[in-house]
Amino acid sequence: MEPSRAAASTASSGRPRNALRPLSDFPAGLRVLVVDDDLTCLKIIDRMLRKCLYDVTVCSGAAAALAMLREKKGEFDLVLSDVYMPDMDGFKLLEHIGLEMDLPVIMMSADDGKDAVMKGVTHGACDYLIKPLSMEALKNIWQHVVRKRRNELKELEHSGSAEENDRKKRAPEEGDNASSGNEGSWKNVKRRRDEEGEVVVQEEVEEREDPSTLKKPRVVWSVDLHRQFVAAVNQLGVDKAVPKKILELMHVHGLTRENVASHLQKYRLYMRRVSVPQHQGRLDTPYTGSSEATFRSVDSFDGFDLHSLAVSSQLSPQSLTTLHSAPRRVTNTSIGMSSVDQMGFFNSSAQISNASNIRPPLMQQINKQQMNFPSGPSTSMESRQLGQSQQLIQSYGNMGLQASEGASVLLNLPSLLRTSTSFPGGSINANLSNSSVMQMTHRGQQFSLSQQRNQIHASMPQLPQTRGLILNGIAGEHDSRLPTTIGQILSNEVSSHISGRSGSNMNVDTSLPGGYMNASSYGAVSHALYADFPNSCMNESTGSCYPLARSVGATSLTSTAMPPVGDVEALGNSTGLRGAKDFVPNYDLFSELHQSKSQDWKLQNINVSYPSDQHLGSKQSNIAFGSPSLAHQDSSATVKDGSSRNTRTVRKEIFSVRTEIGHEKGERIAQRNRTILVENSVRLKSEGMSDPRYQDVLFDDNIIQNELMNVVGKKQQEGVVQVDPELNFDGYSLDNIPS
Amino acid sequence: MEYSSLQRQVAYMKKRLFDQGYLDEQFYQLEELQDEANPNFVEEVVTLFFRDSSRLMANIEQALEKCPQDFHRLDSFMHQLKGSTSSIGALRVKNECTQFREYCDEGNLDGCQRSFQKVKREHAVLKQKLKAYFQLLRQIGPTERATPPGG
Numbered sequence: 001m002e003p004s005r006a007a008a009s010t011a012s013s014g015r016p017r018n019a020l021r022p023l024s025d026f027p028a029g030l031r032v033l034v035v036d037d038d039l040t041c042l043k044i045i046d047r048m049l050r051k052c053l054y055d056v057t058v059c060s061g062a063a064a065a066l067a068m069l070r071e072k073k074g075e076f077d078l079v080l081s082d083v084y085m086p087d088m089d090g091f092k093l094l095e096h097i098g099l100e101m102d103l104p105v106i107m108m109s110a111d112d113g114k115d116a117v118m119k120g121v122t123h124g125a126c127d128y129l130i131k132p133l134s135m136e137a138l139k140n141i142w143q144h145v146v147r148k149r150r151n152e153l154k155e156l157e158h159s160g161s162a163e164e165n166d167r168k169k170r171a172p173e174e175g176d177n178a179s180s181g182n183e184g185s186w187k188n189v190k191r192r193r194d195e196e197g198e199v200v201v202q203e204e205v206e207e208r209e210d211p212s213t214l215k216k217p218r219v220v221w222s223v224d225l226h227r228q229f230v231a232a233v234n235q236l237g238v239d240k241a242v243p244k245k246i247l248e249l250m251h252v253h254g255l256t257r258e259n260v261a262s263h264l265q266k267y268r269l270y271m272r273r274v275s276v277p278q279h280q281g282r283l284d285t286p287y288t289g290s291s292e293a294t295f296r297s298v299d300s301f302d303g304f305d306l307h308s309l310a311v312s313s314q315l316s317p318q319s320l321t322t323l324h325s326a327p328r329r330v331t332n333t334s335i336g337m338s339s340v341d342q343m344g345f346f347n348s349s350a351q352i353s354n355a356s357n358i359r360p361p362l363m364q365q366i367n368k369q370q371m372n373f374p375s376g377p378s379t380s381m382e383s384r385q386l387g388q389s390q391q392l393i394q395s396y397g398n399m400g401l402q403a404s405e406g407a408s409v410l411l412n413l414p415s416l417l418r419t420s421t422s423f424p425g426g427s428i429n430a431n432l433s434n435s436s437v438m439q440m441t442h443r444g445q446q447f448s449l450s451q452q453r454n455q456i457h458a459s460m461p462q463l464p465q466t467r468g469l470i471l472n473g474i475a476g477e478h479d480s481r482l483p484t485t486i487g488q489i490l491s492n493e494v495s496s497h498i499s500g501r502s503g504s505n506m507n508v509d510t511s512l513p514g515g516y517m518n519a520s521s522y523g524a525v526s527h528a529l530y531a532d533f534p535n536s537c538m539n540e541s542t543g544s545c546y547p548l549a550r551s552v553g554a555t556s557l558t559s560t561a562m563p564p565v566g567d568v569e570a571l572g573n574s575t576g577l578r579g580a581k582d583f584v585p586n587y588d589l590f591s592e593l594h595q596s597k598s599q600d601w602k603l604q605n606i607n608v609s610y611p612s613d614q615h616l617g618s619k620q621s622n623i624a625f626g627s628p629s630l631a632h633q634d635s636s637a638t639v640k641d642g643s644s645r646n647t648r649t650v651r652k653e654i655f656s657v658r659t660e661i662g663h664e665k666g667e668r669i670a671q672r673n674r675t676i677l678v679e680n681s682v683r684l685k686s687e688g689m690s691d692p693r694y695q696d697v698l699f700d701d702n703i704i705q706n707e708l709m710n711v712v713g714k715k716q717q718e719g720v721v722q723v724d725p726e727l728n729f730d731g732y733s734l735d736n737i738p739s
Numbered sequence: 740m741e742y743s744s745l746q747r748q749v750a751y752m753k754k755r756l757f758d759q760g761y762l763d764e765q766f767y768q769l770e771e772l773q774d775e776a777n778p779n780f781v782e783e784v785v786t787l788f789f790r791d792s793s794r795l796m797a798n799i800e801q802a803l804e805k806c807p808q809d810f811h812r813l814d815s816f817m818h819q820l821k822g823s824t825s826s827i828g829a830l831r832v833k834n835e836c837t838q839f840r841e842y843c844d845e846g847n848l849d850g851c852q853r854s855f856q857k858v859k860r861e862h863a864v865l866k867q868k869l870k871a872y873f874q875l876l877r878q879i880g881p882t883e884r885a886t887p888p889g890g
Contacts, residue, residue: 040827041823041826044784082822
């Protein structure tokens, strides 16, 4: 009998997905984390799961569980959590996980009332089990892992459907992509990847043509894109905003109605979640000065946002209180965020990421800023965080702050800033949280994150798009490991989500001046965020930070060790999202973002950050995805060059991973980073992940990347790509992805 | 034969526990989790349960005394207790917990007090019975226990 890995504290648990088990064993070896404060239940469930041949880790506290998840990103496939827990509401944990790690979460409870179950559903739980649990119920939980991956792949597919043709053409399309602005970022990514490795092209084509592979690039809802989206929605009127019309208004080449529809859905959810109590309409936060401006822009959202924010926020009592204290702030934030959403997201993300790296200094700053937050975040942490975030936000621009504040408030920032891992996330989150955080936390965390990320990115010239990656980066930073998959996914997701979701997202777009975050701030943030990848992000110049493939991917290569992805996510998540508890803000942001159901962005990030070629080179060449991420090798260069090499290696890994996933073998995938599945479809696809060895995995690039990272990571433990800091997670910046 | 006699005794005892409603199907689930690698699983879980639940019940008792009007708190305590009692299949205790929660919902303090006494009683009775049961089981021996007769 395997010894039970109790993890009351952050004891190490979870197992890196080493290729210890043949895929054919699936679902055996499925890595499950069980969270329940009741030791009796914990013991029983542990035993039951072991009997199912799952790889179980138990945890008796939500906070400890979250810390563990963050620390070991990519080491779990599924989370089983009790609803009622003393230190944290199970649903909050659920949200956090969704945003930060995007893992399937199953809730358990003795409460079988309809309301309780409904709550589980609305919070995004994959399933809701009634206690007492039986073996039968637990035997099949692996299906959720598989389903999630499939859905992710599908999303990628859908989002990329329109782009398929473009991608095929590669070079000539460059121009086209450019015209579509950010929206085409993913295309660029894909393209880049293609360019990177010839094989990729080939594979990409193959994959694309094969409907079963579903390697559609994910649409990266970059800040700009989101801004356009939001503008279109506002123009049409919230009630009349239908995907078709929005699409028409946006004039974005390559964007499909489906993309818009799903984004709109997220956005709406986000708005609802983030809505802040009406009376908190005005933000008279200290930041007002600048925020004012931001708010203005948000006006359009005003009624809608606030309301939705208020409504959707579902702020916890504390947060509400906080909000009340700074009512205005909150509201504004939401509003501001809406417009800026994307920006916010991105910035936030970026910031967050940066934050992670620069944690100490940033934190302080943020803390200071927090202090400004008059109404005072409910908890001290919040204030601290807010303060910090404020600083960050400042950089963003008023909006950022506003958002953050709002976010913090909404989010109960305390948790936001409290990035467990690195602060940076926290601080960044703070900022982000303001904008994004708020949004995110409650539901729309995703948005917040995105916003934040965006913000962060915003400053970076090159990162126009919401850098989903950034988020990742941020998240990654957190652990600096960022499992590639996660981080990546998160970033992307976050970005996308953020736009839509976190209502609170700061309307960074509007308010924030061009680059939300000053490059400097951004840089800092990015650095902070990407502990590992900081350079990449920051170095490059901001823009490059996030090669999509990025660092996340690279980091994940080692899979075990790679936090990059995860970190980023963590960062992202924690930053804003948490609001509720003491979660690391970064994580919250990102996780939330990611979680936001937007499978879409997930994929993006996968960037399996292929750490410099060196590492990967040896491995399978398939891993082409390297292109984006690999680039990162030392300089933020995201991945351009080495990528091909790395990509190959990584690709191989990824393929295997992908294959598994793609084929729904579940097994592997489950074992791999879930995140990987996400995104990077773009990248991966282009890479042509068709690794003969592994069979084409359909995953989206991200997934593959993540997987790769995992796989690679594992394999290369020795020499692997150690999380290449350079790799930074710049998941979102597709632009940077060399293809 | 002594062995079979003991086994019969154990089987009989178990049957009574079920018939009298002290235990329910969930207990079977626990037994299924027991095997050669985990020969004392059921007993371990039950021991763990009684330890935790005793602590929880002490909390409830204290809450009933100190802040009896805090029904929300009482309810949440009881919710926890209910979760673990149902996990081991302690049917009677669970039913009393449910009753207690109903009184909490009504805000009926008196009802809560009475109900809690019942919970305590059932809890104590079950503890005794299971203690005797496991003692008997131990006499039978691990192999026998692994495949409880009439289980």
